[in-house]
Amino acid sequence: MASATHLLSQPSSSLRRNLNQYQSNRSSLSRIPVLSLKSTLKPLQRLSVKAAASSPNSVKTATKGSDDHSAFNHCFKKQSDGFLYCEGTKVEEIMESVERRPFYLYSKPQITRNVEAYKEALEGVSSVIGYAIKANNNLKILEHLRSLGCGAVLVSGNELRLALRACFDPTKCIFNGNGKLLEDLVLAAQAGVFVNVDSEFDLDNIVEASRISGKQVNVLLRINPDVDPQVHPYVATGNKNSKFGIRNEKLQWFLDEVKAHPNELKLVGAHCHLGSTITKVDIFRDAAVLMVEYIDEIRRQGFEVSYLNIGGGLGIDYYHAGAILPTPMDLINTVRELVLSRGLNLIIEPGRSLIANTCCFVNHVTGVKTNGTKNFIVIDGSMAELIRPSLYDAYQLNIFLVLFLVTTKAY
Numbered sequence: 450m451a452s453a454t455h456l457l458s459q460p461s462s463s464l465r466r467n468l469n470q471y472q473s474n475r476s477s478l479s480r481i482p483v484l485s486l487k488s489t490l491k492p493l494q495r496l497s498v499k500a501a502a503s504s505p506n507s508v509k510t511a512t513k514g515s516d517d518h519s520a521f522n523h524c525f526k527k528q529s530d531g532f533l534y535c536e537g538t539k540v541e542e543i544m545e546s547v548e549r550r551p552f553y554l555y556s557k558p559q560i561t562r563n564v565e566a567y568k569e570a571l572e573g574v575s576s577v578i579g580y581a582i583k584a585n586n587n588l589k590i591l592e593h594l595r596s597l598g599c600g601a602v603l604v605s606g607n608e609l610r611l612a613l614r615a616c617f618d619p620t621k622c623i624f625n626g627n628g629k630l631l632e633d634l635v636l637a638a639q640a641g642v643f644v645n646v647d648s649e650f651d652l653d654n655i656v657e658a659s660r661i662s663g664k665q666v667n668v669l670l671r672i673n674p675d676v677d678p679q680v681h682p683y684v685a686t687g688n689k690n691s692k693f694g695i696r697n698e699k700l701q702w703f704l705d706e707v708k709a710h711p712n713e714l715k716l717v718g719a720h721c722h723l724g725s726t727i728t729k730v731d732i733f734r735d736a737a738v739l740m741v742e743y744i745d746e747i748r749r750q751g752f753e754v755s756y757l758n759i760g761g762g763l764g765i766d767y768y769h770a771g772a773i774l775p776t777p778m779d780l781i782n783t784v785r786e787l788v789l790s791r792g793l794n795l796i797i798e799p800g801r802s803l804i805a806n807t808c809c810f811v812n813h814v815t816g817v818k819t820n821g822t823k824n825f826i827v828i829d830g831s832m833a834e835l836i837r838p839s840l841y842d843a844y845q846l847n848i849f850l851v852l853f854l855v856t857t858k859a860y
């Protein structure tokens with residue numbers, strides 16, 4: 450099925466034929482820049498690229514040019530010949546070599562650079578970089594992130610199973626979510642991952658999971674700090690109207706419950722996650738100040754908590770229009786002193802800022818057609834591979850490779 454996603458690559462011969470019909474009326478054609486792609490984050494599990502035949506998961510990763518370690522650079526670049534390159538390799542050539550299309554193309558060096566940017570920012574701070582698996586759960590990517598020393602942030606039993614399959618260190622994994630199922634909590638308890646407590650019933654389930662598994666569970670309290678992340682309401686999760694986390698006036702109840710279950714629960718820290726696409730790092734600082742006050746209070750009550758988890762949410766460059774966005778260093782610099790002053794281990798949960806700029810969804814034009822009033826460029830990609838733009842108009846950067854886009858003029 451072809452979607453309305455408009456991606457144009459080097460034209461096939463049939464497209465060339467079709468386009469030739471329009472060459473006579475060039476005034477109705479707009480010159481378009483180059484290729485496509487990826488700013489939303491859904492994984493494609495089955496990626497078929499010949500050059501990746503050695504990889505069991507068939508993820509295509511470009512590996513050249515990894516000597517450029519400037520953090521957060523975009524690895525997809527249009528060069529002077531008008532083509533898009535990934536780490537020095539022409540995407541067009543990769544497209545020609547694949548067995549099946551469309552496909553997602555990832556840059557392994559870019560993933561590495563993104564992690565390195567966080568690591569550099571976190572130097573001198575005891576920390577865990579917990580990759581939020583929901584951002585992209587491709588196993589090959591998970592394995593690469595694990596090999597770089599990342600932990601994993603999970604929001605379902607299946608994400609937990611994936612993390613275990615990718616051999617993440619369980620002590621660097623955090624199980625989040627406000628609807629965690631008992632059976633998944635049992636698995637989490639058995640595996641020894643950290644679990645965030647989100648509500649009263651969640652706490653009851655964690656206690657039950659501990660009893661079933663016979664394992665004490667390391668828990669963090671997910672506190673809703675009521676800080677406005679100034680983002681789209683759909684991705685704001687740390688303000689008081691959100692369904693996530695516990696309200697500060699209930700904190701004492703949770704502390705008493707933890708105290709009442711010493712065999713089942715060990716309180717190790719506090720967590721918050723404000724939302725996604727945050728572009729002002731002061732917001733993280735505002736939340737961290739509040740969270741550290743909670744930790745002070747929790748410690749005053751005799752708990753030996755040592756983890757502050759400030760969640761994920763660092764904004765990314767969706768529009769590629771030259772916006773200056775905060776880097777991991779900017780983010781960590783706003784909380785560094787606070788964390789060090791309390792001798793805390795810092796957990797961060799980046800998702801899209803680790804993976805979004807590493808990937809492009811490569812489509813090929815199947816043909817062009819008209820319904821008399823509107824012209825369509827039909828491609829091989831569809832909402833089966835990338836649902837969000839069609840589903841709710843999510844923004845997707847499309848870059849056209851080569852030639853002309855026919856305007857919506859009847860012909």
Ligand SMILES: Cc1ncc(COP(=O)(O)O)c(C=O)c1O
Pocket residue numbers: 581583584602625686722724725726760761762763798799800801802
């Ligand atoms: C608890 C939690 N942590 C981390 C993330 C990752 O956020 P982002 O991809 O914006 O970094 C999310 C995303 O929804 C989340 O809910």
